[in-house]
Amino acid sequence: MAVFTPLSDAQVAEFLSRFDVGSLVALEGVAGGTENTTFFVTTDRRELVLTLFEQGEHEELPFFVELLDYLDEHRLPVPGTVHDRDGIALHSLADKPALLFPRLPGRHPLSPSAEQCRVLGDTLGRMHVVSQHFPGHRPNPRDLNWLTAMHHKALVYLSADDQTLMKDEVEIYQGVFGDAPELPQGALHGDLFRDNTLFEGDRLGGIIDFYNGCTGDLLFDLAIVINDWATEPGGRLDSERYDIILNAYQRRRPLSEAERKVWPIMLRMTALRYWLSRLLVIYVDPPAHDLTPHDPEQFRTILKARLEHGALPLPEASHA
Ligand SMILES: Nc1ncnc2c1ncn2[C@@H]1O[C@H](COP(=O)(O)OP(=O)(O)O)[C@@H](O)[C@H]1O
Numbered sequence: 355m356a357v358f359t360p361l362s363d364a365q366v367a368e369f370l371s372r373f374d375v376g377s378l379v380a381l382e383g384v385a386g387g388t389e390n391t392t393f394f395v396t397t398d399r400r401e402l403v404l405t406l407f408e409q410g411e412h413e414e415l416p417f418f419v420e421l422l423d424y425l426d427e428h429r430l431p432v433p434g435t436v437h438d439r440d441g442i443a444l445h446s447l448a449d450k451p452a453l454l455f456p457r458l459p460g461r462h463p464l465s466p467s468a469e470q471c472r473v474l475g476d477t478l479g480r481m482h483v484v485s486q487h488f489p490g491h492r493p494n495p496r497d498l499n500w501l502t503a504m505h506h507k508a509l510v511y512l513s514a515d516d517q518t519l520m521k522d523e524v525e526i527y528q529g530v531f532g533d534a535p536e537l538p539q540g541a542l543h544g545d546l547f548r549d550n551t552l553f554e555g556d557r558l559g560g561i562i563d564f565y566n567g568c569t570g571d572l573l574f575d576l577a578i579v580i581n582d583w584a585t586e587p588g589g590r591l592d593s594e595r596y597d598i599i600l601n602a603y604q605r606r607r608p609l610s611e612a613e614r615k616v617w618p619i620m621l622r623m624t625a626l627r628y629w630l631s632r633l634l635v636i637y638v639d640p641p642a643h644d645l646t647p648h649d650p651e652q653f654r655t656i657l658k659a660r661l662e663h664g665a666l667p668l669p670e671a672s673h674a
């Protein structure tokens with residue numbers, strides 16, 4: 355159960371009265387959240403989602419609002435925020451920052467079909483074409499600077515072999531990315547796992563949970579997607595899903611030579627990013643609430659598989 359801040363019907367009804375969304379009919383806490391408190395809200399006019407922000411840097415919320423609204427205005431399937439009658443999106447409820455969203459249809463695709471992979475690759479490509487022009491700025495909080503600074507904190511919890519693996523990898527990334535020309539930049543989702551998408555059959559209802567959203571290397575986003583969407587249980591790449599996602603993506607945004615060159619290392623770096631962040635959640639900075647943490651081992655396995663087998667060849671770009 356992940357309703358960290360319970361709300362009464364009366365509180366939500368009063369909150370909704372600032373918006374032009376109708377009157378409260380039903381309120382349901384969402385069990386699946388991990389960081390924030392989420393409610394499904396039914397009014398006599400529409401289905402909504404109410405999010406209370408429990409942690410994180412609240413001063414960064416305007417960036418997320420601007421990013422979601424920008425992508426929504428550019429017809430990407432994301433929940434653009436609902437603004438009140440005065441045009442304000444970000445509010446306070448129960449002393450927590452609060453946002454209201456349209457409720458998007460669908461379920462998380464745990465075993466995505468070929469068509470779901472194609473749609474996701476196409477949508478991410480479209481998003482990155484648009485997001486290169488997004489005017490906001492938020493440095494990637496999980497980039498190589500973060501890896502460099504934070505990996506020292508995890509080493510003590512690792513076996514000697516894993517310490518060597520992690521240290522050697524970070525050193526390799528520093529060498530590669532320190533010398534590489536700047537890669538194409540834009541706004542990223544930053545955590546586009548299957549469970550941050552909603553599909554109704556093969557139709558993408560939407561991409562949610564933009565709270566790792568930031569600006570930086572677009573390739574970082576694509577590598578996160580491949581590691582989650584196109585990995586077999588043992589950590590190796592699933593060649594069918596890999597080709598489908600990358601082909602669909604590149605029909606929208608062909609990768610540059612510089613991106614193609616660093617691609618295998620980017621897959622490794624984003625695998626290590628989750629190995630490390632999950633280790634830190636368990637050993638260094640556990641959340642106050644009692645939720646089962648994500649398994650760091652999953653991403654150590656993915657990293658080892660990328661090291662052992664390399665990346666599969668990148669499909670050539672073919673234009674839409
Ligand atoms: N706009 C939305 N439309 C439909 N469902 C949503 C929406 N936003 C969140 N949800 C549901 O609420 C759950 C938790 O939301 P999420 O933003 O991922 O919270 P957390 O960051 O706490 O995990 C999601 O897994 C999804 O089921």
Ligand SMILES: N[C@@H](CCOP(=O)(O)O)C(=O)O
Binds near residue numbers: 545632
């Ligand atoms: N989806 C992530 C959790 C979000 O990453 P974080 O670095 O913001 O904690 C995961 O699967 O570990």
